[in-house]
Amino acid sequence: MRLLSAEITNFRLLREVSLEFSTNRDRALTVIRAENASGKTSTLKALKWGLFGSKDGLDSVGERLSPIDWPDKTPCELRVRIDFEHTLPVQIDASTIREDTQKYTLIRKAVEEPTDGTFTRSSDKTELLHHTPAGAEPVAGAEARLREIIPADMRNIFFTDGDAALTFISADAGRTTKIDQVKNAIRSLLGLGLLEDVESALKHARSRLLRRQRDDAPAGELAKVTQSLQEKEMQRDGLQSDLTQARTRTVDLERRLTEAEKELTRALSLGNFDELANQRERVSLDLKARAQQESQLIREHTSLLKGKELSWGLIGPELSRGLDLLRQLVDKGIIPKASLPILRDRLADGRCICGAALTPGSDARKHVEQLLENEKLADEHSRLLTLLYHTADADSDDARSEGRQFLYISEGLRRKRADNLRATEDLERQRKELEQKISDINAVDIQSKTMARDTAKSSLKNQERRITEIEIALRSLEPEIEALNTKQRELRRHSQKLRALNAQITATEDLSTVVQHTLEDMQHIYLRRVSDQMNVLFMDMIGADPSSGSVYQSAEITSEYEIVVNSVDGRRLSPDHEVNGAAQRALTFAFIWALTEVSGVSAPRVIDTPLGMMAGTVKRRVLELIAEPPQSANSAQQADHQVVLLLTQSEIADTEDILDLRVGSSISYSNTEHFPRDLVNEPATRQPMIITCKCSHRQYCELCERRSRAHYHLVART
Amino acid sequence: MSSAELTTRFANLPLRFPEKVMDLVIRYTQTRKPHEDEERSGDLQPFERYVDLWWTALCLGVREGRRTPELECGPWHKFIDTNQILPSDPWRAEHLMLLAIAETKSTEVLSHPSQIVEIANEYAATGIRLIADAMARENRPIWGATRLVEDSISSLASPRSA
Numbered sequence: 001m002r003l004l005s006a007e008i009t010n011f012r013l014l015r016e017v018s019l020e021f022s023t024n025r026d027r028a029l030t031v032i033r034a035e036n037a038s039g040k041t042s043t044l045k046a047l048k049w050g051l052f053g054s055k056d057g058l059d060s061v062g063e064r065l066s067p068i069d070w071p072d073k074t075p076c077e078l079r080v081r082i083d084f085e086h087t088l089p090v091q092i093d094a095s096t097i098r099e100d101t102q103k104y105t106l107i108r109k110a111v112e113e114p115t116d117g118t119f120t121r122s123s124d125k126t127e128l129l130h131h132t133p134a135g136a137e138p139v140a141g142a143e144a145r146l147r148e149i150i151p152a153d154m155r156n157i158f159f160t161d162g163d164a165a166l167t168f169i170s171a172d173a174g175r176t177t178k179i180d181q182v183k184n185a186i187r188s189l190l191g192l193g194l195l196e197d198v199e200s201a202l203k204h205a206r207s208r209l210l211r212r213q214r215d216d217a218p219a220g221e222l223a224k225v226t227q228s229l230q231e232k233e234m235q236r237d238g239l240q241s242d243l244t245q246a247r248t249r250t251v252d253l254e255r256r257l258t259e260a261e262k263e264l265t266r267a268l269s270l271g272n273f274d275e276l277a278n279q280r281e282r283v284s285l286d287l288k289a290r291a292q293q294e295s296q297l298i299r300e301h302t303s304l305l306k307g308k309e310l311s312w313g314l315i316g317p318e319l320s321r322g323l324d325l326l327r328q329l330v331d332k333g334i335i336p337k338a339s340l341p342i343l344r345d346r347l348a349d350g351r352c353i354c355g356a357a358l359t360p361g362s363d364a365r366k367h368v369e370q371l372l373e374n375e376k377l378a379d380e381h382s383r384l385l386t387l388l389y390h391t392a393d394a395d396s397d398d399a400r401s402e403g404r405q406f407l408y409i410s411e412g413l414r415r416k417r418a419d420n421l422r423a424t425e426d427l428e429r430q431r432k433e434l435e436q437k438i439s440d441i442n443a444v445d446i447q448s449k450t451m452a453r454d455t456a457k458s459s460l461k462n463q464e465r466r467i468t469e470i471e472i473a474l475r476s477l478e479p480e481i482e483a484l485n486t487k488q489r490e491l492r493r494h495s496q497k498l499r500a501l502n503a504q505i506t507a508t509e510d511l512s513t514v515v516q517h518t519l520e521d522m523q524h525i526y527l528r529r530v531s532d533q534m535n536v537l538f539m540d541m542i543g544a545d546p547s548s549g550s551v552y553q554s555a556e557i558t559s560e561y562e563i564v565v566n567s568v569d570g571r572r573l574s575p576d577h578e579v580n581g582a583a584q585r586a587l588t589f590a591f592i593w594a595l596t597e598v599s600g601v602s603a604p605r606v607i608d609t610p611l612g613m614m615a616g617t618v619k620r621r622v623l624e625l626i627a628e629p630p631q632s633a634n635s636a637q638q639a640d641h642q643v644v645l646l647l648t649q650s651e652i653a654d655t656e657d658i659l660d661l662r663v664g665s666s667i668s669y670s671n672t673e674h675f676p677r678d679l680v681n682e683p684a685t686r687q688p689m690i691i692t693c694k695c696s697h698r699q700y701c702e703l704c705e706r707r708s709r710a711h712y713h714l715v716a717r718t
Numbered sequence: 719m720s721s722a723e724l725t726t727r728f729a730n731l732p733l734r735f736p737e738k739v740m741d742l743v744i745r746y747t748q749t750r751k752p753h754e755d756e757e758r759s760g761d762l763q764p765f766e767r768y769v770d771l772w773w774t775a776l777c778l779g780v781r782e783g784r785r786t787p788e789l790e791c792g793p794w795h796k797f798i799d800t801n802q803i804l805p806s807d808p809w810r811a812e813h814l815m816l817l818a819i820a821e822t823k824s825t826e827v828l829s830h831p832s833q834i835v836e837i838a839n840e841y842a843a844t845g846i847r848l849i850a851d852a853m854a855r856e857n858r859p860i861w862g863a864t865r866l867v868e869d870s871i872s873s874l875a876s877p878r879s880a
Binding site for chain 1: 820
């Protein structure tokens with residue numbers, strides 16, 4: 001089976017989406033590029049619902065599918081149309097087999113009506129059209145025909161979610177659940193419905209015969225034993241049925257928990273409200289500090305424009321010339337005037353420099369005093385020159401450096417102010433983004449998603465507890481039944497009257513044993529085949545070479561249906577906590593890929609977020625293996641090899657060259673609600689919905705351009 | 719006589735701008751009370767007081783090498799007396815005197831403070847036009863003033879003839 005195209009209408013955010021799938025065998029990959037909360041999981045769900053219907057295609061029947069903002073009490077038609085082709089080998093004669101490809105169109109519809117927080121959904125309406133040369137003809141028994149093409153048991157193997165698939169090995173799932181999931185996945189490959197039906201019919205026949213035996217048996221011990229045995233067996237059957245139900249419910253809860261956790265992570269990826277509020281507060285404080293710094297820098301800047309540095313810088317030569325003139329006066333001895341202090345000294349000392357006494361009242365002293373007065377009067381101008389000279393001369397040392405000082409300071413200010421401006425703009429942008437995130441957060445939504453996650457978690461725990469209780473009850477019941485059986489067989493042998501009935505009961509029991517063993521054997525054979533193939537793929541994906549002593553020596557599925565990894569030191573590692581994240585993903589992937597190959601079913605493999613948490617070589621190798629037609633597969637599988645990957649841009653990173661060679665069709669999804677936080681351009685509509693474009697993993701256009709595009713080196717699509 | 723005494727030489731002498739540039743002087747200084755909703759910032763009004771703009775204009779006028787006498791620039795607007803300004807920045811009195819000595823090539827000018835101030839006023843009248851034009855060219859006038867000063871200092875350090 002190969003998908004040709006699909007149209008999805010009113011399925012969550014996918015209000016009107018058309019997809020074209022690659023049918024080129026050399027470029028078998030179709031990449032749907034979408035960021036988180038941009039319709040990847042919805043696309044996976046829509047395709048599953050389209051192909052398998054509400055009964056088998058949905059993880060939970062109570063799950064709403066219509067757009068979340070669809071008006072109350074207004075019917076909403078959900079519609080998925082899938083065009084596909086199916087190839088079957090047709091035997092022409094004894095030696096000739098040719099491939100016959102038929103085209104089909106599948107249309108599945110249902111009407112959902114939201115009302116007061118809940119909804120009703122009609123049953124599916126399915127139409128399968130077979131395209132013949134005479135035109136499209138409706139196929140009678142559409143669902144049965146679809147199940148022939150792709151069995152319902154295969155739905156979670158061919159349509160996988162990278163996160164949910166981890167439950168095969170993850171720590172969140174209890175050990176029993178993990179084992180049951182692996183067991184069921186392998187059992188689903190067997191397609192042994194008929195044998196299972198025989199096993200069930202034999203069980204019923206035996207019960208009927210035992211009832212007759214009880215009724216026909218003469219009163220006494222045999223009747224009593226048969227009565228107790230039947231009661232115990234009924235009790236066991238009831239417990240086994242409860243166990244099956246509980247395990248099915250556990251798997252469903254596991255899936256629901258994964259989904260709830262994913263939804264919560266998505267909501268929280270917008271940010272935790274309190275944390276965002278704290279971040280905004282911090283950014284606001286930083287902005288305040290930046291504003292203060294800016295004011296300080298402006299003050300320094302205005303001071304510079306009125307400072308001495310500016311003066312020396314601009315008129316330094318003139319100031320120096322003025323100072324030079326003063327220096328010449330000094331050189332000529334005109335300034336400073338030195339006689340005044342000398343005359344004062346002499347008067348204080350009472351003796352002239354010529355040696356004459358300057359006693360008070362003497363003529364000599366009067367003469368010196370007169371000289372001092374004359375000097376004082378004539379010296380006003382010289383004093384000014386002297387003072388100016390001393391002041392300017394002291395400054396002249398600074399002057400030499402201050403001439404350039406203005407430039408150094410202004411350059412420093414320019415740099416500081418530019419840095420401060422950049423930092424302020426960056427903080428403003430951060431604040432804007434945080435405010436946008438805060439306004440995007442719907443606190444009620446997060447609360448309800450947290451509750452849904454917690455409810456699923458606690459239901460899962462209860463279910464695990466219930467399983468354990470049932471298993472304990474069954475374990476204690478088995479020896480009792482065995483004992484009663486032995487006793488009954490013994491008593492039967494002694495009763496001639498019941499000989500014929502005994503023979504029939506023994507025959508049904510023997511047949512039951514044969515069928516059970518056949519089922520177990522086949523299961524074991526498939527288990528080995530899946531295990532071997534998983535090992536080959538896993539070792540290839542992680543690039544481990546056991547012969548050169550790699551840490552991981554092999555991966556296997558044990559006879560207890562547990563997936564394990566064997567280490568170089570001979571230890572058996574539990575993948576959920578002893579194997580790194582990338583290897584966990586690779587192992588899950590290898591398991592699923594092995595299942596699809598061993599199944600022999602030819603169907604598209606649709607995978608949501610396959611490369612999450614992977615990087616480097618492992619990521620590239622996983623993608624290469626996905627892209628290649630499976631080597632171990634049959635010819636129909638090789639011919640119909642088709643893979644649809646739902647990838648985020650970060651998953652694409654570092655694998656672009658592989659995708660260049662292998663992608664045959666590309667579609668990009670954008671969520672209108674991501675404007676303006678992530679999307680650069682305002683969408684034509686602000687209604688929450690997915691818009692599509694044909695951009696490849698390397699491109700962007702007006703519709704899908706994101707703020708992160710430069711980080712991924714995307715180029716504009718022309 | 720202390721260095722502060724130098725400023726006393728300039729008692730009550732008027733610092734002046736040409737009357738017709740006063741609107742520009744007002745625009746680029748922070749002296750005036752802002753209008754309601756008017757943005758007030760050192761970036762837009764780079765000079766705190768008229769005298770600060772006057773001093774920068776005077777220096778730029780000197781660099782331009784041209785004095786603008788009253789006859790040429792029209793009536794003067796006296797905005798303050800020297801004795802109210804110079805005591806707060808005594809180095810300015812020192813620079814005024816050195817500039818006047820260089821300009822007249824004589825120390826005699828120190829005996830005529832009014833002449834010293836007149837020389838300064840005439841240089842400032844030349845420089846104010848230059849700086850006002852530079853500031854008008856920028857969204858943030860402070861950068862216009864800064865660049866003009868930087869260019870003038872740089873050209874002084876590496877003259878065109880070099």
